[in-house]
């Protein structure tokens with residue numbers, strides 16, 4: 001690896017050199033970063049950027065100025081915002097503009113998509129998922145099965161993990177039997193950061209006549225996708241993690257154009273063709289785009305930050321973001337190996353670039369207390385029970401020097417056994 005060719009690659013000066021060569025370095029100035037804080041939790045809640053803040057003020061001003069006419073007036077008419085933000089998101093997922101809409105939340109969109117695409121018939125009645133996915137996705141799938149009168153214990157098949165961290169694609173494919181009607185998987189596992197091979201899984205599902213969708217919460221904004229080219233049936237995501245849309249910002253979904261014109265499983269007046277919506281008819285004419293999977297009035301104030309934030313992604317380019325993200329995590333892993341050697345950390349994320357997302361995951365039996373010691377010193381990590389530490393250096397606002405500082409601090413915490421001062425108990429939000 002390039003990083004190791006310099007004989008002083010583990011020095012702080014080397015980190016500073018990497019920052020000087022970083023083509024995305026200037027984006028950091030666009031974010032609000034608290035003094036003396038190193039924020040490595042952008043995969044849980046991204047930071048506020050100045051463009052996002054400005055966009056919120058802009059939308060508030062349009063309300064102030066236009067009242068109800070804000071739906072169709074001003075720079076960003078609210079009536080079209082879900083679609084225009086969808087268009088801005090499309091390059092991040094590799095889709096046509098009409099295949100993406102900004103609406104709902106991860107869990108709501110999953111409900112909508114399962115209600116639309118899970119059509120059990122004959123002996124094909126089961127949903128295939130995995131045992132490592134985020135609980136909300138699993139709860140949604142269980143309740144959707146119950147809605148259709150099926151027992152989730154029998155009809156939700158969760159592919160097992162042999163190591164508790166990763167999934168084996170071959171094993172997933174071997175579970176794609178003729179009893180499976182629908183598959184829902186994460187693109188990147190939220191704990192270990194493993195990237196699943198979406199293209200391969202989609203091909204395997206389709207060759208067996210099964211529809212497949214992906215949860216992109218941990219990949220959107222950090223990894224490029226080619227959903228349209230891979231013919232993925234549907235996908236959904238949140239926008240408050242890598243996309244920096246702010247707490248509770250509106251989510252997104254993608255539906256492949258093959259399905260345009262269908263009625264959504266959960267309909268509402270915003271599922272309408274926009275030209276016909278105000279005809280107020282009692283027969284829905286669904287939009288001929290992914291817009292048909294909206295339900296009710298968009299949460300305009302919670303979409304506003306995305307106007308600023310998604311424009312930054314367009315400027316930076318997702319390929320460039322991925323390149324820097326991999327460089328940051330390569331560097332972080334190298335430093336963990338060299339400087340934390342002997343302190344019983346286990347690197348628990350996959351190592352190859354193809355199978356590693358935007359964060360690294362290290363395990364330690366004292367992870368809870370180590371995270372508390374990090375926080376006390378101004379580093380924001382992410383603890384994942386029972387023994388995991390997620391560290392996410394984010395391409396748009398973190399630096400190589402911060403990576404160096406975090407590992408240096410971890411070494412001090414271990415050397416001085418600083419973690420012993422804390423209670424071995426997780427916080428309510430961890």
Ligand SMILES: *Cc1c(COP(=O)(O)O)cnc(C)c1O
Nearest residue numbers: 105106107134136190215217238
């Ligand atoms: C963050 C996350 C969620 C959160 O769902 P919300 O509906 O936004 O609360 C769901 N699934 C995964 C995989 C996530 O990473």
